[in-house]
Amino acid sequence: MAPAAQPSSPPDPLAPATLGPVNLRNRVIKAATFEAATPNALVTARLVDYHTAVGRGGAAMTTVAYLAVAPEGRTERRQIYWRPEALPGLRRLTAAVHATGAKVSAQIGHAGPVANPRSNRLPSLAPSRRFNPLAMGIDRAATHADIQRIVDAHGRAAAYARDSGFDAVEVHLGHTYLAGSFLSPRINRRRDEFGGPLANRADFPRRILAAVRESAGRDVAVIAKMNMTDGVRGGFDLDDSIPFARMLQADGHLDALELTGGSSLLNPMYLFRGDVPLSAMADTQRPLLRLGMKAFGRALFRHYPYEPLYFRDLALRFRRELTLPLILLGGITDLDGMRTAMNDGFEFVAMARALLREPGLINQIRRDRTTRSLCTHCNLCVASIYTGTHCPFDTEGTTALTNAGTLPLPG
Numbered sequence: 001m002a003p004a005a006q007p008s009s010p011p012d013p014l015a016p017a018t019l020g021p022v023n024l025r026n027r028v029i030k031a032a033t034f035e036a037a038t039p040n041a042l043v044t045a046r047l048v049d050y051h052t053a054v055g056r057g058g059a060a061m062t063t064v065a066y067l068a069v070a071p072e073g074r075t076e077r078r079q080i081y082w083r084p085e086a087l088p089g090l091r092r093l094t095a096a097v098h099a100t101g102a103k104v105s106a107q108i109g110h111a112g113p114v115a116n117p118r119s120n121r122l123p124s125l126a127p128s129r130r131f132n133p134l135a136m137g138i139d140r141a142a143t144h145a146d147i148q149r150i151v152d153a154h155g156r157a158a159a160y161a162r163d164s165g166f167d168a169v170e171v172h173l174g175h176t177y178l179a180g181s182f183l184s185p186r187i188n189r190r191r192d193e194f195g196g197p198l199a200n201r202a203d204f205p206r207r208i209l210a211a212v213r214e215s216a217g218r219d220v221a222v223i224a225k226m227n228m229t230d231g232v233r234g235g236f237d238l239d240d241s242i243p244f245a246r247m248l249q250a251d252g253h254l255d256a257l258e259l260t261g262g263s264s265l266l267n268p269m270y271l272f273r274g275d276v277p278l279s280a281m282a283d284t285q286r287p288l289l290r291l292g293m294k295a296f297g298r299a300l301f302r303h304y305p306y307e308p309l310y311f312r313d314l315a316l317r318f319r320r321e322l323t324l325p326l327i328l329l330g331g332i333t334d335l336d337g338m339r340t341a342m343n344d345g346f347e348f349v350a351m352a353r354a355l356l357r358e359p360g361l362i363n364q365i366r367r368d369r370t371t372r373s374l375c376t377h378c379n380l381c382v383a384s385i386y387t388g389t390h391c392p393f394d395t396e397g398t399t400a401l402t403n404a405g406t407l408p409l410p411g
């Protein structure tokens with residue numbers, strides 16, 4: 001009689017793995033952290049350095065944050081949007097990252113109500129017309145033509161990403177950007193086939209993923225970053241997000257799903273946890289905004305205590321429901337956290353702040369498995385997205401750019 005199959009032991013997070021068609025040297029992905037390194041909406045040496053540092057530091061794959069699929073989908077106008085002019089720089093970037101032995105992913109999306117229309121000089125879009133207190137203006141309701149245009153733009157962006165040498169495309173469905181805002185019953189008040197029941201609210205993000213899969217081709221991995229909960233009353237929550245994740249799994253367009261939470265629009269600190277760097281953020285703003293932020297910022301930037309693996313409990317609910325490879329994110333900073341994730345059945349981990357603090361952390365962990373991250377989740381890096389994203393305690397970090405006076409929101 002054949003021996004009973006042993007339950008397989010969890011994988012070593014630092015051993016090679018495959019994500020869809022892509023071979024990775026380990027299971028650690030650098031999560032997107034908007035770099036604020038593109039003053040002319042084109043790749044700069046600073047952006048290349050930012051990602052090659054992560055590559056040299058041992059992570060399997062770095063994620064170039066938030067490359068907008070359309071000009072009005074930028075959170076502010078210095079952000080790269082996909083267009084032929086941006087491609088030579090992106091090709092240089094992917095080649096430089098590959099030379100470090102790492103892979104590189106492009107986060108693509110449309111910021112919708114999180115866009116800064118003043119900076120973009122274009123109206124911001126939302127599922128339904130609404131007052132946008134961040135922009136002090138009105139978000140225009142996306143028409144059917146907008147929806148088709150933006151779905152097509154995602155497909156085009158995926159083709160551009162493939163042709164520029166990216167190994168993966170990560171579609172941003174979270175944080176109440178446009179796709180996430182369609183999912184939110186609080187923001188999506190449409191009465192047509194894109195509003196109301198989950199199946200309708202989910203239609204736009206599902207069309208986006210179908211278009212991305214179609215264009216990405218067979219050699220590029222497709223990932224979605226989705227909210228488990230917006231962390232706001234009346235928002236997209238587990239009752240919707242678990243069935244939505246099941247729909248994505250059934251659609252079959254994804255190689256992995258990255259689980260996040262929070263809303264750049266309504267509850268940004270839910271994404272991060274830890275200290276609220278309100279005065280540091282206010283100090284980067286023009287005088288009027290600075291006053292407003294100091295006076296009213298506490299209501300928007302609520303405090304959530306930090307704890308390691310802070311999304312784990314929510315993410316386990318998804319793990320139990322899905323067979324799709326999952327990426328655990330949120331408060332992963334050391335080998336213990338990575339191992340916990342593997343023991344729980346997550347295939348990959350994503351790390352943001354710990355790798356901003358020390359891009360070389362993965363190699364250090366390889367050398368000494370007890371290494372602890374120096375990140376204190378003070379979140380001053382979050383304040384730095386106004387001036388050139390960096391950890392102020394990373395003394396080898398690059399110098400700040402001047403981006404003051406705009407109001408991009410993290411995430």
Ligand SMILES: Cc1cc2nc3c(=O)[nH]c(=O)nc-3n(C[C@H](O)[C@H](O)[C@H](O)COP(=O)(O)O)c2cc1C
Nearest residue numbers: 031032033034065066330331351352353381382411
């Ligand atoms: C400075 C900064 C910028 C960020 N920008 C983005 C972004 O552009 N897109 C995104 O999906 N998430 C963004 N995030 C969120 C991170 O990807 C991640 O979800 C969050 O920081 C939790 O991971 P961590 O605990 O490892 O930091 C940003 C986070 C930080 C700290």
